[in-house]
Amino acid sequence: xxxxxxxxxxxxxxxxxxxWRPSERLVFGLLGFVVVLSVWExxxxxxxxxxxxxxxxxxxxxxxxxxxxxxxIWPHLQASGTEYVLGFLAALVVGVPVGLAIGLFRRxxxxxxxxxxxxxxxxxxxxxxxxxxxxxxxxxxxVFIVFLEAIFVxxxxxxxxxxxxxxxxxxxAESFRASxxxxxxxxxxxxxxxxxxxxxxxxxxxxxxxVVIAExxxxxxxxxxxxxxxxxxxxxxxxxFGIVLLGILGVALGEFVRVIERRFDRWRPxxx
Amino acid sequence: MTTGGMALRARGVQFTYxxxxxxxxxxxxxxxxxxxxxxxxxxxxxxSGCGKSTFLKIVNGLLPDYQGEIEVLQRRSEGSAxxxxxxxxxxxxxxxxxxxxxxxxxxxxxxxxxxxERAMPFIRMxxxxxxxxxxxYQLSGGMQQRANLARALTVDPEILLMxxxxxxxxxxxxxLMQAELLRIWAEARKTVLFITHQIDEAIYLSxxxxxMSARPGRLLADxxxxxxxPRELRIKRTPGFTALADQIWELITPQIRPDVPAAD
Numbered sequence: 382x383x384x385x386x387x388x389x390x391x392x393x394x395x396x397x398x399x400x401w402r403p404s405e406r407l408v409f410g411l412l413g414f415v416v417v418l419s420v421w422e423x424x425x426x427x428x429x430x431x432x433x434x435x436x437x438x439x440x441x442x443x444x445x446x447x448x449x450x451x452x453x454i455w456p457h458l459q460a461s462g463t464e465y466v467l468g469f470l471a472a473l474v475v476g477v478p479v480g481l482a483i484g485l486f487r488r489x490x491x492x493x494x495x496x497x498x499x500x501x502x503x504x505x506x507x508x509x510x511x512x513x514x515x516x517x518x519x520x521x522x523x524v525f526i527v528f529l530e531a532i533f534v535x536x537x538x539x540x541x542x543x544x545x546x547x548x549x550x551x552x553x554a555e556s557f558r559a560s561x562x563x564x565x566x567x568x569x570x571x572x573x574x575x576x577x578x579x580x581x582x583x584x585x586x587x588x589x590x591x592v593v594i595a596e597x598x599x600x601x602x603x604x605x606x607x608x609x610x611x612x613x614x615x616x617x618x619x620x621x622f623g624i625v626l627l628g629i630l631g632v633a634l635g636e637f638v639r640v641i642e643r644r645f646d647r648w649r650p651x652x653x
Numbered sequence: 654m655t656t657g658g659m660a661l662r663a664r665g666v667q668f669t670y671x672x673x674x675x676x677x678x679x680x681x682x683x684x685x686x687x688x689x690x691x692x693x694x695x696x697x698x699x700x701s702g703c704g705k706s707t708f709l710k711i712v713n714g715l716l717p718d719y720q721g722e723i724e725v726l727q728r729r730s731e732g733s734a735x736x737x738x739x740x741x742x743x744x745x746x747x748x749x750x751x752x753x754x755x756x757x758x759x760x761x762x763x764x765x766x767x768x769x770e771r772a773m774p775f776i777r778m779x780x781x782x783x784x785x786x787x788x789x790y791q792l793s794g795g796m797q798q799r800a801n802l803a804r805a806l807t808v809d810p811e812i813l814l815m816x817x818x819x820x821x822x823x824x825x826x827x828x829l830m831q832a833e834l835l836r837i838w839a840e841a842r843k844t845v846l847f848i849t850h851q852i853d854e855a856i857y858l859s860x861x862x863x864x865m866s867a868r869p870g871r872l873l874a875d876x877x878x879x880x881x882x883p884r885e886l887r888i889k890r891t892p893g894f895t896a897l898a899d900q901i902w903e904l905i906t907p908q909i910r911p912d913v914p915a916a917d
Contacts (some may be wrong), residue, residue, distance in 0.1 A: 550745065556713050556737045557760040557808070567756065571747035648747045648788040 436617040441625070444618035458626060460603040461592050464520065465630055468527025469588040476532040476584070477577055480539025485569070490540075501533045505591065509598050523595035523603075530591030531584040538583065542576025543569055578642045585634040589627060604630070659726065660812045660844035661689040661712065666721035668707055680869040681707045684721075687863070687872065689812070689844055691726065696847040696855035698901065699865030700909045705848045708870070709814050712846065713737045726811045733757070736810035741821035743801050744789040750800050751776065751785035757808035775803040778837060795826040802837065812844040819854070831857055832886055839883065852901045853889055856880075864901055867908040874904050 418438045424430055425437030432440065448454040483490045483497075509526060516522035546568045554564045596605025608623035666685040669678050682704035689695050697705045711719045713735060725734040736757060744753045751769055752759075754776055758768035776785050779799040789797055798818050805813055819827045831854060838845060838858075849855050855862045856878055864874040878897060880888060888894055 549739075549743070552715060553737075553739060553743055553745075554760070556715060556739075557757045558733075559760040560762075563760050567745060567748070567759075571745070574747075648790070650790045 433615050433617055436621055440618040441621045444616070445622045445625075448619065448622065454607070454622075454626070457602055457604050457607045460600075461596065461605065461627075462630065464523045464527050464595060464603065465588055465592050465634065467520075468524045468591060469531050469585060469634060471524065471528045472531035472535055472584055472588065473581060475528075476535030476580070477539050479532075480536040480577075480580070481543060481570075481573070483536070484540040484543025484573075485565070497533070497536065500529075501537075505529050506594055506598075509594065513599055518599040523592070523600065526595040526598075527588045527591035530594070531588035534583040534587055535577075535580040538576050538580025539573060542573025542580075545576055546572035574645050578638065578645065581638045582635060582642075585631060585638060588634070589631045592630075593627065658691060659688045659724075660691045660693070661687065661726070661846065662722075662724045663687040663712070664722040666708065666711060666719055666723060668704070668711060668716060668719045682711075683869040683871050685870070685872055689846060691811075691844055692842060693860045694838060694845045694847065694858055695861045695863065696849055696859040697863045697865055698849055698852055698855045698905065699870060700867050700905060701850060703865045703867050703908070704870030705865050706816055709737070709816050709846065709848050712812075713814050728811065733808040733810045735812045735814055736805035736808050738798075738801050738805045738813065738815040738818045740817050741794060741798070744797055744804075746789050748788075749785065750781060750787050750789070750792070753789065753800055754785075754803045754807055756804055761808070772803070772807050775807045776800075778806070778840060779803045780833070793826070794822050795830055798822065798830060799833070802834070806837075806841055806843070810843065812846060815845060815847045817849055820849070827854070828886055834858065835882075835884060852898050852905070853894075856894060856897050856901070857884060857886075857889055862897075862901060864904045873908075874901075876901065 421435070422438050425432060425435055425440070483493055505526060508529065512522050512525055512529075516525055550568045550572070551564065554568050559567065592603070593605040593608075596603040597609055600606045604623050604626050608620050608627075611617075611619035611623065663685055666687075667683050668681045670681055671678055685708060697708065699705050707716065710716045712723060712725065727734045744750075745756070748756070751772060752765075755765065755768035755772035758771055759765060763771070773785070776782055779802055781796060781799050781803065784792060784796065789800070792800070801818065819830050822830060835858060845858075847855070847858060852862075859878050862876045862878060863872055864876065865871065866873050876897065880891075880893060880897075
């Protein structure tokens with residue numbers, strides 16, 4: 382009600398400038414994009430840097446159109462997408478309960494913490510040969526590498542979320558004689574949701590790294606393989622196209638998490 | 654019936670905080686004897702840090718390591734002995750108003766559909782009909798405290814414990830809520846133990862005002878408030894009211910020591 386009365390009293394000018402702000406953001410965003418692409422194109426056309434090193438926006442676009450229209454890219458996109466989504470979902474399905482359990486049970490934390498720290502500190506790339514020995518070079522190994530890359534941020538973030546609830550809310554639950562399960566459902570879990578979702582969003586980025594690692598190491602398909610193959614035959618434009626596709630994959634999964642986040646955020650005042 | 658018609662009986666209640674690192678002992682309240690008959694509205698006033706909130710927490714079962722005896726009347730197996738109305742920001746922000754009000758029932762294992770149905774009359778009683786689907790952030794502070802009160806009433810407690818429930822409200826909303834509380838109290842017929850540091854609030858609401866000393870908290874005085882009911886807000890400006898306020902002020906003033914940090 383106070384905001385309402387403030388709006389009534391506001392001078393006539395500010396609303397119109399406020400309405401311009403989003404498009405200003407768009408204009409500058411696009412401007413930056415156009416400037417970078419133009420400079421890149423110019424540098425390439427003027428021959429300042431060899432085309433095989435730098436490529437150019439138009440060359441990349443041509444390569445993209447060619448590989449999309451002749452269908453070359455689809456199996457690669459499908460392979461990477463499958464590894465990405467399966468590995469990420471597995472990390473989420475395992476990581477959230479594990480993070481909650483470690484956060485809730487002190488002794489489990491003591492038991493697992495050294496292992497978590499050790500595995501977390503070890504680069505996944507170093508583990509890849511082992512994973513391939515155990516799981517072979519099929520989809521399972523790649524999904525597992527993606528899973529391994531993504532799970533730790535999810536576990537660690539979820540663990541932090543368990544202790545995020547204000548002690549005050551535990552007092553209220555206790556005063557109503559809430560059972561442990563009720564307290565978990567009504568206090569611990571809701572308070573940890575923002576942490577879980579932050580972990581998930583960070584996890585999508587890590588999972589994408591996992592996809593590239595897995596495909597660089599052993600594969601005959603996928604965007605990572607496409608990049609590696611075209612790099613080795615100096616098809617620079619296609620390498621860039623692959624990188625762009627990875628970016629699109631990452632943004633798509635990140636947006637998916639954001640949609641879920643918005644569903645869980647109904648109880649909070651909108652930011653901005 | 655051990656309580657003999659009393660909603661609450663406390664005998665020799667004492668509580669000592671022990672600092673977990675330094676093991677320093679701090680006596681928060683000392684030898685509290687108190688009897689509250691059923692249906693009475695009793696307030697405790699005292700300087701900041703006198704342990705009045707500590708006493709309420711003990712009655713509410715949040716501090717099990719007290720000394721002395723506390724008996725709370727429990728007539729029915731259904732219903733709670735006591736329920737607490739907390740200070741500000743006490744609603745779960747992630748639950749709707751309805752889910753918050755039904756929370757106490759849910760904690761007793763009542764399925765959500767039934768709990769929600771049983772919460773609705775209390776939402777109506779506190780004047781929040783139409784807001785049950787909203788989230789706490791969408792309500793004003795006064796409305797949030799109405800929901801907080803409804804949540805405590807929903808579990809049908811023998812005694813309602815209120816811990817400075819209006820402390821965070823602005824002066825006008827606070828006055829309105831005091832009047833509202835009296836209306837709801839008359840309708841719900843509950844015993845109330847109300848903690849406040851506002852003397853006029855205590856007098857306006859109560860049948861009895863207990864004055865607590867500075868730490869370690871003891872009961873200094875038990876002052877009956879025989880102002881007629883129902884009370885309107887303008888009773889606060891009558892001579893009888895101000896005389897009571899002066900009397901309580903005089904008891905409290907020597908207790909206020911500016912060097913004592915507030916603990917509750």
